[in-house]
Amino acid sequence: MTDYHTRTTHILSRIDELATISEDATGATVTRRFGTPAFLRGRDLVQSWFEAAGLETRLDGIGNLRGRLASPRPGAKTFVLASHIDTVVNAGKYDGPLGVLMGLNLVESIIQQDIELPFHLELMAFSDEEGVRFHTTYLGSKVVTGAFEPALLQRTDADGITLAQAIADMGGNAASLAADALPAEEWLGYFELHIEQGPVLWESKVPIALVTAIAGQQRVELTWTGMAGHAGTVPMPMRQDALAAAAEFVLAAEAFALAHGRGLVATVGQLRIPYSASNVIPGQAIHSLDLRSPDAGQLATAYTDLQARAEAIAARRGLGLSWELVQYTAPVACDRELNRLLGHAIAASGYEVDGLVSGAGHDAVPASAVAPATMAFIRCYKGISHNPLENVEAADVAAALEVAERFLVELKNKHS
Template structure:
């Protein structure tokens, strides 16, 4: 019988090893294409090689390890997560899924059980979108949905995505060749921390993900008139910050009264801010998410109408720009049923959740059936150095993962 606690200790040891590689000595930051990112990538590739996987780094910087079955025409089942981070990140978001999957595949290799399909482990290069403000770069290449127009996007230093890919040793002309064709996919499995408090509050180690919320990200600008704070009467002002503030509270109120919806204004920038100047221009972000596509679209339009109404009332011009959108994703019913049964067979309560956070499963879902396993994290904290996962929960997730892959292998062998 497998010693899941010992295996979990090995996983956490590697988590700490990878976390020690960072652009910032005071925290964990591995941005796509940086020196720290490349050192982390090399370490993951070394781990893949150590268990006997056929390993390569593709043109977008994904690290890929492959375990082939005897039938060269068999389809491929992918286990994956991402290796990039946000600034001052926790150490589990992304890497936990990679390193746990590495452990699961190592058990399959050691069992010497014949495989009915190929298995590929992928450490995606860029899910967070930190450097070029474009999410899912790595998984979009694998899914065959990478937009070549992104190659001209520039980071804050002025470097283009194409230049960074070249510096990493990749080739922009070979990106399309790195996709797995839709007809060659068997399925996709991603292990990830929940990034929410449900499992923590219920004291349950794992959950099945039913689907991933769709999201719309909007850039909003309020253009008023700057003026002297001491000389312009209150009734004659075109205060852009007051307009933005009213909008922020309207967003909160609308979302609070609507179940199955979240909306966030996460950034607010006052141009030429000064204590004695009436704000003349304010720019803010808006993030709206729901797993109900109709509700998401309705809310988007409602908030745009609210924005325009506030601008009209306050004599402030508004600019509304849709920056990014993804549709809600439903995980595959058959894979989810197998994963759910694996949780029950492993002796744990079954909880089904919708993910409010985006994952690489989103672009992959366009070409393959996907399933996800959430692992409990401390108080649901993520994108934060306090991010933490307990040893026993890693052990539980490994047990579920073993059972899931064994059942999947048996299904396709019989």
């Protein structure tokens, strides 16, 4: 019988090795943003593991690492097993890489057992899902699914480097991005393993759950423009304080989400005050707004209402306001048939079949536009994610590995 615990030890050892590669020179935290030297070193390490497994391995124009196990069947379609290997700043070890390295272990097992599949299996390590550097998400999977928008090539990072330049600097090729897409007619489906990033499985002590849907999200950048002035000489009623307006809006967004509930969340996670000083009234404040909901109507209502509230705050305080939509992603329902197979695999492994809605975005979102897509969530420590405290228990990973292997067997049998 397969020793999933030994295989899990191997996976977690690789996770630990990959986590030593970071933009943080001290090694205290994990940060590997898209296109950075640390990202490239980490990808090189994962590529060496792909190649050692015997996969047909290549890098595409956006820097995705792609390993293919070809089927001997004529006209076979491609089933994609994937996650991402970029991280947020000050990240944990598991968000993204765990799915990639569990996928690699599954493929290694297929190769070692000399199993012939009725479909091509392509393992992908996407180069950018988090969108930290260029404030856009799913760059890697959008290229693979043919949804990449060429206008994004002119987007700049905090250092003024364009995405086009970053791609060139990392040895990629912006001109090949359209050709790197896997045509829709060649897809069989998409499957992603990922930590839950929430506390439901942790509290219920269930190791794995199928994902039924992924929340839609809208990201906005707000710029409040007032008048900078001396902190000691401008009377309070005469001030045009951009930060005070931003603060009022942040609390208004929090109150709105609390009042409306039903899966709606609103977050301001980034704030910048140009030319800030302790004795200067802020003349400008720039911040993010992240809205998410599994209900498209609720998401649209929240967006419209909060934009109106921001405009009212700016008018009352005599400020200028720029409201820029940075990203919109519609809610996505996972594929019923793939979830049926995944549910069978969970039950056959002896676990309760739970369905969860993901509040976080995943590469399954663009994949779902071209193919049946599903995900499995793995229990993680207290649901903590995007944080160095992010952790998993080996027993939960082993359980998820068993379920994923059963799922691939069910898929193989279905298409045989």
